[in-house]
Amino acid sequence: MEITLRVNGVERSADVEPRLLLVHLVREKLGMTGTHVGCDTTSCGACTVLLDGVPVKSCTVFAVQANGRELTTVEGLMQNGQLHSIQRGFKEEHGLQCGFCTPGMMLVSKALLEENPDPSEEDIRWAISGNICRCTGYQNIVKAVRWAAAHKEA
Amino acid sequence: MATETRQHQWLGKSVKRREDDRFVQGRGNYFDDIKLPNMLHMAILRSPFAHARINSIDVSRAQALPGVVAVVTGELLAEHKLAWMPTLSGDTQAVLATDKVRMQGQEVACVVAEDVYVAHDALELIDVDYEPLPVVTTPQQALEQGAPVIRDDKEDQADNRIYHWEAGDKDATDRAFAEADRVVRLSTHYPRSHPAPLECCGCIADVNSATGKATVYMTSQAPHVHRTVFALVAGLPEQNIQIISPDIGGGFGNKVPVYPGYVVATAASLLLGRPVKWVEDRTGNLISTGFARDFYMDGELALKDDGTMTGLRVKMLSDQGYAYADAQPSKLKAGLFHIVTGSYDLPAAHVVTDGAYTNKAPGGVAYRCSFRVTEASFLIERLVQAAAYELGVDPAELRRQNFIRTEQFPYRSATGFVYDSGDYERALDLALEQVGYTELREEQRRAREEEGRLIGIGVASFTEVVGAGPSKDYDILGLKMFDSAELRVHPTGKAILKLGVRSQGQGHETTFAQIVADELGIPPEDVLVQEGDTDNTPYGLGTYASRSTPTAGAATAVIARTLRAKARKIAAHLLEAAEEDVEWDGAKFAVRGAPEQAKTMQDVAFAAYTNMPEGLEHGLEGVHYYDPPNMTFPFGTYVVAVEIDRGTGQWKPLRVVAVDDCGVRINPMIVDGQIMGGLTEGFAKASMQCITFDEDGNCIGSNFMDYLIPTAWETPRFELHETVTPSPHHPIGAKGVGESATVGSPAAYVNAVVDALAHVGVRNLEMPVSPDRVWAALNESGLAE
Numbered sequence: 001m002e003i004t005l006r007v008n009g010v011e012r013s014a015d016v017e018p019r020l021l022l023v024h025l026v027r028e029k030l031g032m033t034g035t036h037v038g039c040d041t042t043s044c045g046a047c048t049v050l051l052d053g054v055p056v057k058s059c060t061v062f063a064v065q066a067n068g069r070e071l072t073t074v075e076g077l078m079q080n081g082q083l084h085s086i087q088r089g090f091k092e093e094h095g096l097q098c099g100f101c102t103p104g105m106m107l108v109s110k111a112l113l114e115e116n117p118d119p120s121e122e123d124i125r126w127a128i129s130g131n132i133c134r135c136t137g138y139q140n141i142v143k144a145v146r147w148a149a150a151h152k153e154a
Numbered sequence: 155m156a157t158e159t160r161q162h163q164w165l166g167k168s169v170k171r172r173e174d175d176r177f178v179q180g181r182g183n184y185f186d187d188i189k190l191p192n193m194l195h196m197a198i199l200r201s202p203f204a205h206a207r208i209n210s211i212d213v214s215r216a217q218a219l220p221g222v223v224a225v226v227t228g229e230l231l232a233e234h235k236l237a238w239m240p241t242l243s244g245d246t247q248a249v250l251a252t253d254k255v256r257m258q259g260q261e262v263a264c265v266v267a268e269d270v271y272v273a274h275d276a277l278e279l280i281d282v283d284y285e286p287l288p289v290v291t292t293p294q295q296a297l298e299q300g301a302p303v304i305r306d307d308k309e310d311q312a313d314n315r316i317y318h319w320e321a322g323d324k325d326a327t328d329r330a331f332a333e334a335d336r337v338v339r340l341s342t343h344y345p346r347s348h349p350a351p352l353e354c355c356g357c358i359a360d361v362n363s364a365t366g367k368a369t370v371y372m373t374s375q376a377p378h379v380h381r382t383v384f385a386l387v388a389g390l391p392e393q394n395i396q397i398i399s400p401d402i403g404g405g406f407g408n409k410v411p412v413y414p415g416y417v418v419a420t421a422a423s424l425l426l427g428r429p430v431k432w433v434e435d436r437t438g439n440l441i442s443t444g445f446a447r448d449f450y451m452d453g454e455l456a457l458k459d460d461g462t463m464t465g466l467r468v469k470m471l472s473d474q475g476y477a478y479a480d481a482q483p484s485k486l487k488a489g490l491f492h493i494v495t496g497s498y499d500l501p502a503a504h505v506v507t508d509g510a511y512t513n514k515a516p517g518g519v520a521y522r523c524s525f526r527v528t529e530a531s532f533l534i535e536r537l538v539q540a541a542a543y544e545l546g547v548d549p550a551e552l553r554r555q556n557f558i559r560t561e562q563f564p565y566r567s568a569t570g571f572v573y574d575s576g577d578y579e580r581a582l583d584l585a586l587e588q589v590g591y592t593e594l595r596e597e598q599r600r601a602r603e604e605e606g607r608l609i610g611i612g613v614a615s616f617t618e619v620v621g622a623g624p625s626k627d628y629d630i631l632g633l634k635m636f637d638s639a640e641l642r643v644h645p646t647g648k649a650i651l652k653l654g655v656r657s658q659g660q661g662h663e664t665t666f667a668q669i670v671a672d673e674l675g676i677p678p679e680d681v682l683v684q685e686g687d688t689d690n691t692p693y694g695l696g697t698y699a700s701r702s703t704p705t706a707g708a709a710t711a712v713i714a715r716t717l718r719a720k721a722r723k724i725a726a727h728l729l730e731a732a733e734e735d736v737e738w739d740g741a742k743f744a745v746r747g748a749p750e751q752a753k754t755m756q757d758v759a760f761a762a763y764t765n766m767p768e769g770l771e772h773g774l775e776g777v778h779y780y781d782p783p784n785m786t787f788p789f790g791t792y793v794v795a796v797e798i799d800r801g802t803g804q805w806k807p808l809r810v811v812a813v814d815d816c817g818v819r820i821n822p823m824i825v826d827g828q829i830m831g832g833l834t835e836g837f838a839k840a841s842m843q844c845i846t847f848d849e850d851g852n853c854i855g856s857n858f859m860d861y862l863i864p865t866a867w868e869t870p871r872f873e874l875h876e877t878v879t880p881s882p883h884h885p886i887g888a889k890g891v892g893e894s895a896t897v898g899s900p901a902a903y904v905n906a907v908v909d910a911l912a913h914v915g916v917r918n919l920e921m922p923v924s925p926d927r928v929w930a931a932l933n934e935s936g937l938a939e
Contacts, residue, residue: 019271033187034180036403038352039436043858046352074180087178091170094823097831098659099177100352100403106178129867132858134352134404135659136827137834138866 008076045131048104074103095144097135204851259441330465353403376696446521489525535901610910616898621704647756654694673714803929832895
């Protein structure tokens with residue numbers, strides 16, 4: 001079936017099978033590979049995207065459920081050639097190693113900061129607890145989000 | 155030769171990572187991000203049974219599904235002599251099952267289709283007639299008389315024993331025990347675990363039928379080794395095989411072995427003449443690929459009444475799964491487990507190891523660990539704590555009393571290692587000072603006596619052995635464990651460094667550029683680091699077992715120094731001075747006594763291509779294969795404080811203080827990142843992360859809902875400190891750090907929980923120390939609320 005959605009601010013249409021997962025729409029049909037698949041069971045968060053601004057795990061959302069909605073992926077974070085503060089925070093605070101969880105981590109963090117511009121360490125740990133990182137031990141991810149909170153875009 | 159006045163411009167600097175720009179933009183290049191024209195998709199049918207005879211496989215319904223291009227079975231592979239493949243330990247493993255399945259999740263057939271969804275649909279249309287057989291789920295059961303022989307395909311295999319291997323001196327150890335005042339014993343199981351990198355395994359195999367060239371994009375921590383294995387397994391000419399290991403979403407040892415999926419995808423591409431992509435799913439990853447640990451260990455420590463350790467006796471039985479597939483040096487049957495004497499001056503030790511087949515996945519990979527060092531460190535650090543309780547002394551002080559002393563290095567251990575350097579007491583002192591040990595012990599007593607709260611303090615003073623390894627002792631499938639670096643300095647003074655190792659998040663693009671920058675006096679951003687493409691990098695054994703810095707890092711420093719020596723000759727020519735009058739100050743060459751007359755490396759590099767002195771070869775390029783003279787021995791002390799909830803048995807770390815000594819630190823930010831990741835792994839294993847099986851061999855832990863991995867919420871906060879004791883034999887004094895914390899910290903966490911209950915006589919809790927196990931101990935001792 002034909003679906004239309006706004007992806008990172010741009011209207012996109014696709015003809016999809018009803019069973020197609022949102023993550024496969026993004027990766028295979030829309031050609032944006034920054035969103036990753038880590039577990040297939042909504043457990044790890046590598047596939048996290050924002051649907052109408054809310055983090056969802058795109059490995060367990062059907063593409064058709066995104067019809068008519070606003071989708072943000074990691075490719076949509078950068079604006080006017082400038083890294084988003086959350087992207088800069090991850091780099092500044094060494095919040096990533098292999099980089100596989102990073103897009104999902106950044107997107108849940110962005111959603112957190114929009115709701116709570118000055119989150120405590122505990123707020124951040126809770127917000128990212130649906131996302132698994134196997135490399136960093138999370139401490140620098142927490143610092144990265146704090147960095148972003150302190151360096152908002154003008 | 156003129157004396158150099160060297161300042162480190164780039165060693166020891168927390169340079170921000172070069173790799174991050176692409177990753178934070180979602181522009182990494184993992185294998186699954188690659189799409190080739192005309193590409194097919196492969197899915198794997200896995201066995202639901204742990205042990206069964208295959209009576210028949212009917213693929214006709216699957217074959218008939220529109221979109222299916224081929225269904226591959228073991229029978230088809232057998233026609234091409236590809237039904238079995240060698241493991242990295244010299245055993246064999248089925249690519250696709252022919253006679254029997256020997257573990258749950260074993261690969262039985264593969265569907266190749268135009269679409270990945272169709273490939274998975276077709277799996278359900280394959281009809282396999284299985285005849286279930288008795289299942290062996292423990293190594294103890296495997297070695298019983300009359301146990302079903304799992305590897306009846308092997309002519310010389312009459313039982314389930316794989317190896318028997320010993321280290322140390324039995325007679326000397328027996329004497330030590332006969333003369334001991336006390337003997338302390340501890341039996342424990344380091345449970346089966348799985349590295350579970352966030353990216354599963356997979357590949358795209360692209361065999362060009364016109365040229366015969368096989369390009370395989372795969373999740374490989376050791377691309378050169380894999381190329382050679384492919385050549386041997388498939389009989390393809392090695393020059394026609396190109397392994398490209400693009401960005402890897404974590405490896406942790408899981409991406410060292412060769413898996414059936416890689417082989418079938420390559421065979422399918424060869425037979426079909428089209429690229430074939432295989433993306434493993436998480437269940438496939440957890441149930442079939444390289445597991446880690448699963449050692450049953452019995453340790454005995456001989457002591458004098460004054461606390462002096464005089465002997466160590468260890469028996470170990472390993473659950474290897476259905477194939478012996480440890481990715482480890484071939485001479486060492488239980489890896490480096492015989493480092494089990496740890497940080498202690500033990501005059502006698504004897505280690506007896508056995509490995510057995512069971513109906514489980516093969517592996518035994520070095521999961522953030524240098525070949526079984528984690529198991530060894532865990533045993534000795536648990537045993538020392540038990541000894542402290544037996545003697546009624548403080549566990550930290552008993553460690554101090556028995557440490558190998560600084561003046562004893564290089565130290566030959568009772569099992570044959572030569573420790574390069576160490577200062578164990580300094581690391582212990584710093585850890586105790588930082589945690590406030592005396593006050594913490596007082597707080598523990600007060601909380602227990604006045605408030606009924608259970609606080610425990612655990613110490614672990616680990617020693618690792620990494621950097622495999624010297625070619626006289628270390629090889630994998632005969633390939634000596636050197637590693638390599640090729641450095642090319644371009645005419646404009648920019649450089650490319652090509653390595654035989656492969657980063658999976660360790661930050662090689664940054665740290666190795668820093669080594670070159672420091673040696674050549676050029677900025678690290680001018681050095682591009684290339685890894686993972688076998689056509690374009692020199693041969694190397696790959697990244698695992700904390701070996702990249704000790705081997706390839708050394709190779710990088712050596713080749714950079716070789717080029718610098720040549721650069722000095724060119725500089726002398728440019729400065730019209732005698733070579734011996736030209737000095738290098740870390741940034742430029744200058745004439746002694748006339749520092750205003752100087753040439754930078756950029757000046758020299760340009761001359762190497764434009765104005766070379768007569769008699770010198772053009773260019774400023776070279777390659778070095780580094781054969782390490784010895785292993786390196788990182789060490790440290792971790793102190794963990796926990797509190798137990800007497801109502802639920804849950805425990806929480808209150809403090810985690812880590813002192814690491816990995817020699818000279820190239821990039822402290824990256825080192826700290828590695829340590830925090832390892833401390834999290836240690837916490838994971840101590841508290842929740844393990845793979846178990848039911849009596850039928852069903853894997854409990856086949857997805858991330860059952861295989862528990864700590865999130866940010868459970869993971870403790872870490873306090874990091876350092877001491878620096880350089881390796882005397884490494885060109886820049888570095889030792890390797892990717893695994894120290896995984897090796898050292900599990901015992902610290904478990905020691906802490908046991909310590910909280912030691913006053914009621916608890917001496918051991920098995921990993922994972924789950925709330926139910928703690929609650930059972932609380933209940934038994936009347937402490938449960």
